[in-house]
Amino acid sequence: MRIISDPKQFQRIAWEERCAGKCTALVPTMGFFHEGHMELMRWGKEHADELYVSLFVNPKQFAPHEDFDAYPRGLERDADMARDAGVSLLFTPSKDLMYREGHATAVVVPEMAKALCGKSRPHFFRGVATVVAMLLNVSVPRLAVFGEKDRQQLLIIQRMAKDLHLPTEIVGRPIVREADGLAMSSRNVYLSADERAQAKEIHAGLQKARQACAEGEEDAARLIEMVKEHYGEHIPDGAVDYVEIVDLGDLDAVHVVNKQALLAVAVHLGRARLIDNITIAPAKE
Numbered sequence: 001m002r003i004i005s006d007p008k009q010f011q012r013i014a015w016e017e018r019c020a021g022k023c024t025a026l027v028p029t030m031g032f033f034h035e036g037h038m039e040l041m042r043w044g045k046e047h048a049d050e051l052y053v054s055l056f057v058n059p060k061q062f063a064p065h066e067d068f069d070a071y072p073r074g075l076e077r078d079a080d081m082a083r084d085a086g087v088s089l090l091f092t093p094s095k096d097l098m099y100r101e102g103h104a105t106a107v108v109v110p111e112m113a114k115a116l117c118g119k120s121r122p123h124f125f126r127g128v129a130t131v132v133a134m135l136l137n138v139s140v141p142r143l144a145v146f147g148e149k150d151r152q153q154l155l156i157i158q159r160m161a162k163d164l165h166l167p168t169e170i171v172g173r174p175i176v177r178e179a180d181g182l183a184m185s186s187r188n189v190y191l192s193a194d195e196r197a198q199a200k201e202i203h204a205g206l207q208k209a210r211q212a213c214a215e216g217e218e219d220a221a222r223l224i225e226m227v228k229e230h231y232g233e234h235i236p237d238g239a240v241d242y243v244e245i246v247d248l249g250d251l252d253a254v255h256v257v258n259k260q261a262l263l264a265v266a267v268h269l270g271r272a273r274l275i276d277n278i279t280i281a282p283a284k285e
């Protein structure tokens, strides 16, 4: 496995491999790998001739009060895990190599970026879309693989790729969970034992609403209330950022769940802000 930090060098290699007719895949990450990341790599390895992984904690998607400095890092362990997963190239650029002097361009998908996480993190998706566009331009992959854990991110990247005619297919993969249902996340290490025990209820609340919807409850407000009540009761140390039901295409609010929709949540618990989501659908679909 090659470890490369110079974007130009990576671009040269990636371009040559793509021109040679190879199917190449990129898994963009911020590192500190867990099974969620490894699952994306496994899928990439299975579907591509060359698997690239980028590891870059992107400063532009963190607000000044957020956890950029504290974000968990562990390059050596990550490199070992990537090597074991059959990754052919690990891209680990520095901030200065990515954002060259005078960097001024941003990619914005304005309406979708305002929904859900965008309300409390208004600059987040501008940072995400911009860095992903840069990573795709550097690595020119045939496929780029993202997790549904960050469903809003996935939908925004798919929109961006379509709007900009990017020569990369954006693939979404299911959420990988701990045995008790908690969505795996690098940020789960922030949780104390007590918070960790409560965190499993995030998924349990989503499942409860999914079940109610499948049994005939179509009123989004009532489903949302049901999730909030569950969290109030079972996550006493948590603070809900949002619980929303939105359209899977444009992320607009859904009031009546008469077709498949996305139920998405963010909950502050101790030092962590945890996100999760699930699709819900009425019985008749």
Ligand code: AMP
Pocket: 028, 029, 030, 031, 035, 036, 037, 039, 040, 145, 146, 147, 148, 149, 150, 173, 174, 175, 176, 177, 183, 184, 185, 186
């Ligand atoms: P991150 O390093 O947290 O930026 O995540 C890198 C990629 O892994 C993103 O596409 C995430 O959506 C994906 N990912 C993170 N956690 C999970 C998970 N539990 N299941 C599936 N994909 C995940």
